[in-house]
Amino acid sequence: MAVELLTRPTTRSQYSDPVDRTAASSDASLVAGFVAGDETALKCLYDAHSRLVHSYCRRVVGPDHAADVTQEVFLAAWRSRDRYRPDAGTFTGWLMGIARFKAIDATRARARRPDTSDDEAGVDVPVSAGEADDLALRMLLTDALQQLPERARQMVELAFFEDLTHTEIAERTDQPLGTVKSDIRRGLERLRSHLEGFDAARS
């Protein structure tokens, strides 16, 4: 932190735009601030991730409880912030790992209560842990894909959704094959670090 003390401007805007997560998922210094207990850093991370976490919770526990569970997710992340390891995956992945726990717990807690009168009519609530797990992974990867640099995102999407080979992607995007290969490799590695963060929250 010594370097940051010397070099940081003193305003609240010391952190770069939290919505602009780009290739780094979350500004490394922002996450460092969070781990060190800086509430401003938590606010920035909340701004950048609350939509993802809330959308996920909404789909697992239904609209009536989504906000409460989202709150629990961020509080749990805050309380266990000293357990987050940046070298073991991204913050986004780790947070979604916690969201998965909290959402499944909430679903189970409700299932145990006999007076569950608000059964979320019309809402497609996945009940099994496996489904909640799968959905967390899908929403995490979708979000992570959107955070990739534009060119890499486009190439990975062509490989995923249009099933193009590297050579076909090179033709389609008018890029050298070597660029396609390294962009896709970096993109997949980036997605992988999100998955590692997700897995790290379970251990």
Place this chain on the structure above:
Amino acid sequence: MRLVPDELAVSALSRDDATVLPTDPDDRADLADLRRIVTVGRTLTPADAATDDPPADLWGRIATSITEADDGPATVDTAPEPVGGAQVVRLESRRRTWQVLATVAAALVLVVAAAGIIVNRSSGSGTELVASTDLALLEGGGSGSAELLKRSDGMHLVVDVADLSPAERADFYELWLLTPDGKDPQSLTKFTKQGGTIDVALPPGVSTTKFPVVDISEEIDDGDNSHSGKSILRGSLA
């Protein structure tokens, strides 16, 4: 011998069942990880996108909970917690506390803003352009320019960048000042955005006479605070 990472990624995406598994155990493990991503990735649909913002007061509730009960980091609690029910009462009182805090904060913002306007008026335009430079692309991608501004509160370096991309890999970018021969890097700030304005106050003791060269580098988050040696953009203030 280990495979080139690019080729592992090609294998992970291959539909060809005849693809030969790598012999190196680490390669096999990497390939399995990448295949897991590819398998899920191929089944993603637009319905997997996050679309629901939480209620506007949710951050207030979280902030209040933290302020009320911040007893430092504890172990992760994964035990089931009741949802709703008895919590509702507590949330109401938290909300009131937060509203008071928010009102105080809003009042402070007004005072500071008013003070800012007065200071600005009394010092004329308040900003003087001291030096500037275009930033040349060294590796990776992007463009930019830098201005050294003298403001009432001191010297600021304001850098505009567009379409930054690393040559290899960047967890973040870092803005530096260097000596005329490109040595002794002084870190000004780290950032992740690929385009936009970075506005930093020059730290005490860092003068652009001694450090006139503006440099933006790609950095990986490896705990090493020194310059990576990989500069994307560079220019000399004049």
